[in-house]
Structure formats: structure tokens, C-alpha cells
Amino acid sequence: VEIPSLSRVYQEFFNIGAAVNLRTIESQQNLLVKHFNSITAENDMKFIEIQPVQGQFTFEKADQLAAFAQKNGMKMRGHTLVWHNQTPDWVFQDVNGEQVDRETLLQRMKEHINAIMKRYKGTIFCWDVVNEAVTDEGPELYRATKWLDIIGEDYIEKAFEFAHQADPDALLFYNDYNESNPQKREKIYKLVKSLVDKGVPIHGVGLQAHWNLVNPSLEDIRAAIERYASLGLKLHLTELDVSVFNHEDKRTDLTEPTPEMLELQAERYYQVFHLLREYRDSITSVTFWGAADDYSWLSDFPVKARKNWPFLFDENHQPKDSFWKVVQF
Numbered sequence: 541v542e543i544p545s546l547s548r549v550y551q552e553f554f555n556i557g558a559a560v561n562l563r564t565i566e567s568q569q570n571l572l573v574k575h576f577n578s579i580t581a582e583n584d585m586k587f588i589e590i591q592p593v594q595g596q597f598t599f600e601k602a603d604q605l606a607a608f609a610q611k612n613g614m615k616m617r618g619h620t621l622v623w624h625n626q627t628p629d630w631v632f633q634d635v636n637g638e639q640v641d642r643e644t645l646l647q648r649m650k651e652h653i654n655a656i657m658k659r660y661k662g663t664i665f666c667w668d669v670v671n672e673a674v675t676d677e678g679p680e681l682y683r684a685t686k687w688l689d690i691i692g693e694d695y696i697e698k699a700f701e702f703a704h705q706a707d708p709d710a711l712l713f714y715n716d717y718n719e720s721n722p723q724k725r726e727k728i729y730k731l732v733k734s735l736v737d738k739g740v741p742i743h744g745v746g747l748q749a750h751w752n753l754v755n756p757s758l759e760d761i762r763a764a765i766e767r768y769a770s771l772g773l774k775l776h777l778t779e780l781d782v783s784v785f786n787h788e789d790k791r792t793d794l795t796e797p798t799p800e801m802l803e804l805q806a807e808r809y810y811q812v813f814h815l816l817r818e819y820r821d822s823i824t825s826v827t828f829w830g831a832a833d834d835y836s837w838l839s840d841f842p843v844k845a846r847k848n849w850p851f852l853f854d855e856n857h858q859p860k861d862s863f864w865k866v867v868q869f
């Protein structure tokens with residue numbers, strides 16, 4: 541049977557993206573070109589990769605990924621400008637190792653955002669401006685980070701303002717995980733609503749969508765989509781994968797997925813994409829955090845060196861039952 545192109549099947553609905561790195565744009569090249577019309581750099585546009593040392597910009601890897609997108613007529617999402625993780629220590633310190641003040645850190649944030657956004661203006665159509673700023677724990681809203689410590693709560697709106705000045709054409713997103721958990725959902729909603737109410741230039745909410753065979757429930761996913769869409773912003777699924785292990789499953793002995801896992805995964809993908817198609821007016825992009833089961837960050841998380849099989853394509857880049865469930869409707 542002929543294998544249809546995933547992104548072509550979905551062209552009336554939303555873009556289909558994949559997170560990539562320098563290895564996968566080689567090893568998965570044919571698969572990416574056939575099935576995906578958008579890419580995101582898995583790591584290579586993060587602060588620590590772009591400016592590991594103050595003033596030394598290292599764009600080589602990011603440039604290669606951007607060139608791959610251009611050459612193949614793909615869109616590119618930018619990931620990510622301001623995050624607590626993968627940000628070098630120097631950003632928050634002076635030459636003596638002392639913590640910098642608010643004005644200095646704001647200036648560094650602005651310079652970083654300017655440098656990277658201007659370089660990829662016209663290639664990158666949207667940016668995850670602030671990533672994972674909401675805490676999972678307790679009643680507090682904000683995650684504890686140096687950005688928050690030093691600048692204060694307005695670090696988030698400042699990042700969006702700097703981003704909008706750097707590239708007024710770029711769509712600006714707030715991106716987070718556990719986005720469908722009801723408590724976290726309400727916190728994310730509250731944060732984003734406060735930005736919208738203040739007139740901060742924000743255009744979308746990124747739902748990372750790191751899911752497994754049962755969690756979050758379809759009802760919770762639907763409720764999250766409805767809640768964020770009620771803000772009148774665009775929604776992107778930014779990092780979709782469906783782990784074959786549920787949270788409590790700590791097995792490490794599997795060298796291939798069980799038939800039961802693959803069956804449940806196919807049913808899960810069927811239901812998820814059925815739901816996503818319903819919200820085509822809000823959801824304009826669905827990006828997987830990888831492309832095929834030969835490479836996924838989940839094969840190292842949350843259990844080190846435990847293989848996972850989260851995607852629509854297997855380790856040989858062949859369509860799984862999950863793929864057929866997504867393209868046949």
C-alpha cells in the first residue's frame with residue numbers, strides 16, 4: 541500500500557512538525573521531508589547553545605537546522621528564548637561571580653533575544669518566548685528561577701516585549717508542560733490571561749503534550765484546549781509524544797514494545813487526533829518531539845537508558861499502527 545504524507549493529509553487542519561537535531565536531519569532526512577512541514581530545534585537554539593560564553597555567539601548548529609527548513613520548504617518554530625534550564629551561569633553573574641542586578645539581567649535578556657530573533661527573522665515564524673515559568677508545586681504561580689529572583693514577576697512580560705521589538709512579524713508563544721493537568725492548567729491560564737489583559741504582545745499558548753497511554757485523560761486534554769482557546773489566542777501542540785510507559789511503570793527489561801502497548805498507543809493517537817481535528821480553528825500546528833522511534837529524549841527519561849517508542853514511525857522509519865489510525869478518518 542502507498543504511504544500517504546502525514547503533513548499532506550493534515551494540510552487543511554494544521555502544520556505537522558518534528559523536533560530535530562544535527563543527527564536526525566541526516567538519519568531521518570527522508571522521513572522528515574515526506575511527512576513533516578515544520579521543524580523545531582530540539583536543543584540547538586537554547587541559550588546555552590547560542591551564547592555559551594558572554595558575547596560569543598555560536599550559531600553554526602542552529603544555522604544548519606534553519607537551512608534544512610528553508611531548503612525543504614518547511615516552517616520553523618523557535619525554541620526557546622527565556623527558560624530556567626539550559627541557560628549558562630554567566631547570564632546571572634558578573635565577572636566576580638556575584639549575582640547581577642535587575643537592569644543588567646534585563647539588558648542581557650534583550651541582547652540575547654535581539655541577536656537570535658533578528659538572525660532568523662523571516663525563517664522562524666513563531667517563538668516559544670518564555671518556557672515553563674509556572675510551577676507544578678503548591679499554590680504558587682511562578683517557578684523559582686534566577687530570572688524571577690533577579691528581575692521579578694515582570695521578567696515574563698519583558699521577554700515578550702523585547703521579542704516583539706526584535707521581530708514584529710513573529711508569533712510569540714508561552715509554552716509549558718503538564719498543561720492539561722487541571723491545577724496547572726488554571727495557573728497557566730491565569731498567567732497568560734494577565735499578560736493578555738495587560739496588552740503584552742503574546743499570540744499563542746504552546747501545549748507541550750508529553751503524554752502517555754492513559755494520562756492525561758481525553759477529558760482533561762479537551763478542557764485544557766477549551767480553556768486556553770477561550771483567551772482568543774492560537775494554540776500549538778509543541779512537543780507531542782505518547783510514552784508507552786505509564787508513570788508508575790519502572791520496567792527496564794523491554795527491548796521492543798509489547799503488542800499491547802502498540803495497540804493502546806494506536807487507539808490513543810486515534811482519539812487524540814480526532815480531538816485535535818475538532819479544534820482546527822484554534823490549533824494551527826502540531827509538533828512531535830522527534831519523528832521516529834530510533835531517537836527520543838524519552839529513551840533517557842524518566843528512567844536512564846530505558847528505550848521508549850513514542851512516535852507514529854518505528855525504529856526503521858516505517859509507519860506503525862498509530863500512523864494509520866491518525867491518517868485514516
Ligand code: G3I
Binds near residue numbers: 582626
Ligand atoms: O551538549 C551536551 C554535550 O556537550 C555532552 O557531551 C552531553 C553528555 O551528556 O550532554 C549534552 O547535553 C545534553 C543536551 O540534551 C544535548 O544533547 C544534556 O545533557 C541533556 O540534558 C539535554 O536534554 C535535553 C533536555 O531538553 C534538557 O532539559 C533534551 O535533549 C531535549 O529533548 C529536552 O527538551 C525539552 C524541551 O526543551 C522543553 N520541554 C521539555 C523537553 C523534554 O525534556
